[in-house]
Amino acid sequence: MNRTYFIGAVTLVLAIVAAGTVLVRHKPKDVDAGAPTRCLTDSNSSGAHAGMVWVPGGDFVMGDDVYAEEGPDTPAHVNGFWMDTHEVTNAQFAAFARATGYVTEAERGFAPGRHPELTGDMRKPGAVVFFMPHDVNGTIDIAQWWHFTPGANWRHPAGADNNLDGRENFPVVEITYADAMAYATWKGRALPTEAEWEWAARGGAATAPDHEQPKSANTWQGVFPVLNAKEDGFAGLAPVGCYKPNGYGLTDMIGNVWEWTSDLYAPRHDIAARPEEVRRAIKGGSFLCAPNYCARYRSGAREGQESDLAASHLGFRTILRVKG
Numbered sequence: 001m002n003r004t005y006f007i008g009a010v011t012l013v014l015a016i017v018a019a020g021t022v023l024v025r026h027k028p029k030d031v032d033a034g035a036p037t038r039c040l041t042d043s044n045s046s047g048a049h050a051g052m053v054w055v056p057g058g059d060f061v062m063g064d065d066v067y068a069e070e071g072p073d074t075p076a077h078v079n080g081f082w083m084d085t086h087e088v089t090n091a092q093f094a095a096f097a098r099a100t101g102y103v104t105e106a107e108r109g110f111a112p113g114r115h116p117e118l119t120g121d122m123r124k125p126g127a128v129v130f131f132m133p134h135d136v137n138g139t140i141d142i143a144q145w146w147h148f149t150p151g152a153n154w155r156h157p158a159g160a161d162n163n164l165d166g167r168e169n170f171p172v173v174e175i176t177y178a179d180a181m182a183y184a185t186w187k188g189r190a191l192p193t194e195a196e197w198e199w200a201a202r203g204g205a206a207t208a209p210d211h212e213q214p215k216s217a218n219t220w221q222g223v224f225p226v227l228n229a230k231e232d233g234f235a236g237l238a239p240v241g242c243y244k245p246n247g248y249g250l251t252d253m254i255g256n257v258w259e260w261t262s263d264l265y266a267p268r269h270d271i272a273a274r275p276e277e278v279r280r281a282i283k284g285g286s287f288l289c290a291p292n293y294c295a296r297y298r299s300g301a302r303e304g305q306e307s308d309l310a311a312s313h314l315g316f317r318t319i320l321r322v323k324g
Contacts, residue, residue, distance in 0.1 A: 039242035040089075040169040045082075052082040052320065053249040055200045062198055063269050064208045064300025074269040076195045083192065083200050084317035086240035086251045087171035087259065088183065090164050093154060096183050105176040106153035106310040114308070126150040127174040127310035129158050130288060132235070136226060145225045154179075157312050169239040171257045171315040177280050177307040180260045180316040189318040191262040194281045194302065196319060201254065201284065201299035203247030208300040210254065213290075216243045217255035219297045220290035237287055254297050255289065257315035258282040258305070265304030279304035286313040 045052055057080040064070040096102060109125035110118065129149040136144045151160030154174045164170075184190050192200065202209065213219055218238040221231040228235045233242070238256055245251045264273035265281045282305045285296040296303065305314065 038169070039239040040086075049082050049320070051085055053085050054080065055083050055196075055248050055250075055319075056080045058199065058204075058206075060199055060202060060206045061208075062195055062300070064211075064298055066211070066295055066298065066301070069267050069302060069304075070300050071268060072270055076199070078193075078196050078199045080322060081192075081196060082320040082322070083196075083248075083250060084319070085245075085249065087257060087315045087317050088180075089169050089240055090154070090172050091168040093172040093175070093183060094164075094168075096186050100182075100186060102179075102182055102186075104154055104174070104179045104310070105308055106174050107155075110308070121150050122148060124150040125153065127152040127157075127312065129312045131158075132228070133225060152312070153310065167239075169241075170237050171240055171252070173237070173257055173312050173315050174310040175260075175315060176310050177260055177305075179310070183316075184318045187318055189320045191260055191316060192319045194261045194263040194283065197259065197261050197283045198299050200248060200250055201246065203250070203253075205247075208298060210298045210300075213295070214254055214297055217297060218243065218252070218287045219255045219285065220288055220293075222290065224288065224290035224293040234287065252284075254284055254299065256287055257284075257313055258286045258303065259284050260305075260314070260316040265302075267304075278307055280307050281305075282314065288313055 045054075057078050059075065059077045062074045062076040063072060065073075106127040107125055110123065115122075126149050129147055129152050130145055131147060133145050149159045152158065152162075152174060154172050155164060156162050157164075157173050180191055213221075215232075218232050218234050221229040232238075232255075238252075240256070241251045243251060243255075246253055259282060261281045261283055263281045264277045265279040266273040266277075282303050283299075283301070285294065285298070285301055288294060289297045295301075305311075
């Protein structure tokens with residue numbers, strides 16, 4: 001199994017630029033084109049906790065043993081907190097942008113002085129977009145399906161010619177860590193720590209219960225990246241809430257989109273993150289995870305993501321901690 005998924009983002013986008021933006025024999029297909037809006041699930045809470053569910057605190061064994069970065073098994077404790085029932089949607093993020101005038105990092109582009117090694121189109125506002133190729137030459141060169149696309153951002157997740165019409169209930173993507181933090185702060189909330197996220201995803205289980213590809217989640221069924229059988233109903237992103245919630249009432253904790261956490265990324269649980277680390281830990285896997293390529297559709301799975309690079313398989317949800 002190829003363990004490379006989306007590590008070293010700046011290296012990735014440089015490789016994409018060097019290889020060219022079209023690396024397949026035929027024009028790539030946007031896997032989300034024409035996808036309908038439906039399936040939105042709302043919680044029964046109201047007021048300050050509207051759209052959230054209560055996750056009780058507890059003790060658990062954090063980590064897994066499929067990939068090296070998931071270990072070692074580590075005892076962890078979290079206090080109770082409220083968590084968004086589902087990933088933040090396009091409609092929710094649009095309300096934030098209207099109220100505050102916030103402009104995401106993908107819309108602004110890299111600030112002068114940041115990433116001076118990047119030139120040309122890489123200096124333009126944009127984001128990384130997944131396209132399903134018609135054929136590939138192995139799975140080592142991920143630039144065959146990941147393209148840095150000028151004009152891509154949360155309003156245009158597949159590029160300038162794409163928009164959010166009919167996709168209000170889809171998870172917002174092309175969001176950087178700073179963008180997610182800005183939204184959370186506006187809501188008076190926070191992003192979960194890696195431990196909080198993993199505990200919530202377990203749904204009450206003390207150890208990792210999920211090693212097989214889930215049947216009730218948006219993942220990739222077939223041979224990645226050229227054949228998706230769509231057994232879960234979607235070739236690309238799904239609207240939020242389309243699948244059975246876990247034991248705490250949370251939907252899409254596994255699959256659909258990766259989710260930001262607040263923790264800096266360390267290569268193992270027993271190694272402290274370096275203060276200069278620019279990656280954050282992301283959790284949950286996405287619609288791109290398949291048994292032949294990325295078996296990270298598990299609560300214990302994790303990756304490191306460049307904090308300032310937006311991608312079309314990455315979103316977030318917020319939590320509200322209770323004092324005392």
